[in-house]
Amino acid sequence: MKKIGILYGMEQTFPFAVNEYIKNNTKLRQVKSELITIKAQRIDDFYDYNVILDRASHEIPFYHSIMMQAALGNVKVVNNPFWNYPEDNFFNYSLALKLGIKVPKTALLPSKENPPGTGPDSFRNLIYPLNWEEIFDYIGFPAVIKPNHGNSGRNAFTVYNANEFFSAYDFTGSTSMILQEYIDFEKYFRIYVIGKKYYRMVDYDPRKPMHLRFSEQAISIDPEIEKEIVKLAVKICNALGYDLNAVDIAVKGDNYYAMSFLNPVPLIERNYMRPEDFNWLVGTTGDFLISLALEGKYIPSEYTWSQYLKGPKTAPKPSSKRRGRKPKEKSEE
Secondary structure: OOEEEEEEOOOHHHHHHHHHHOOOOOOOOEEEEEEEEOOOOOOOOOOOOOEEEEEOOOOOOHHHHHHHHHHHHOEEEOOOOOOOOOHHHHHHHHHHHOOOOOOOOOEEOOOOOOOOOOOOOHHHOOOOOOOOHHHHHHHOOOOOEEEEEEOOOOOOOEEEEEEHHHHHHOOOOOOEEEEEOOOOOEEEEEEEEEOOOOEEEEEEOOOOOHHHOOOOOOOOOOOOHHHHHHHHHHHHHHHHOOOOEEEEEEEOOEEEEEOOOOOOOOOOOOOOOOHHHHHHHHHHHHHHHHHHHHHHOOOOOOOOOOOHHHHOOOOOOOOOOOOOOOOOOOOOO
């Protein structure tokens, strides 16, 4: 029997709906799904799940350590716990830029206060005071100041001039922040991507209260524009390596901006979304987890320690000769 475990936190509907969807899938008698219970974890006690849907460890370090140990025990964790934490927004905006995707102008700022355990001598490499005029000329106003790590939508402030910026910056403490160009968008969409290829696009407005951000109307957009936006979202998720992620795209004129795409535990709540969208996300996530479970135990190749997951193995003798050969040239697609 293949086993799927679901780790959940504050969510009220999505994890439980996915669990029930898998349990009620009458076509599959060889897959079992259950909600995970956690205790104090021993170092030699590994979970026997094939797959875990992780919806909580990004906020709870205790859970996160357990998810990393689960991966060490050949469990496929969605999302990858070694890439899911900590989440660095500045790196990901830089990555999107490298991929040729338009993003708002962004600058990384040092924390206003020294991080715990550091002092003035820790920052002897830092040129200070910063050249604020140069930074403001690059970003422009209005601008958004928000945390670099984690959910950048939390503790974000829109500022319209230098005075407002410094007032907001003074309240950020030891949190590293980014200052970003404000995009006065005309349309805004959230694209949920599952398994790096299945997608659902919804109307979304981050300026509204949480319970009003999802439109009650079906999405209405030119098919060619939708195709371009979805292409960007899937490209980003594949670059980041996320099996479940949400990408926010803002449309202004003929430009598409990747606004938020580091969202591996996106909001999915029945009470906020259209039933069609919620049910699609539940069913597609459930089907994806089932397909992973049926593949058997997961042996990753992306970690330097992956070689130890296949069991004891005699180390190869070092060679005194250097060997190499020219890789075969791949034909362009």
